[in-house]
Amino acid sequence: MGVRSAKELAVYIKAYRLAMQIFEISKRFPPEERFALTGQMRRSSRSVSMNLREAWAKRRYPAHFVSKLTDSDGENSETDTSLDFAKDCGYISREEHIQLTGECAEIGKMLGSMIQNPDPFLLTPDP
Secondary structure, three states, X not given: OOOOOHHHOHHHHHHHHHHHHHHHHHOOOXXXXXXXXXXXXXXXHHHHHHXXXXXXXXXXXXXXXXXXXXXXXXXXXHHHHHHHHHHHOOOOOHHHHHHHHHHHHHHHHHHHHHHHOOHHHOOOOOO
């Protein structure tokens, strides 16, 4: 049997896991970053999997599906940029940065593949 829920997609699982890692790591950020980098990084990282769920709900319409996947990819790129700021501000180590941005890159490749070839994920109309 095929994938029945977006929660079963490998890219969703990776994106969700990354958002949870970022949540835990961002607890160490200084208080003055609460409404800036901390909040923004948490929102963008969570939006990757949230937009995947929206895309899944819209997979009956190819253009809508790809649009939401593109939103997800954009949020992933934003998360990657936030990780650069976190490293350069000294909030995460070089090793953490390498690991986390590596996850972003992998998620980006998976999303890119889905965007380029959405057909296997689309709902087919009933005859």
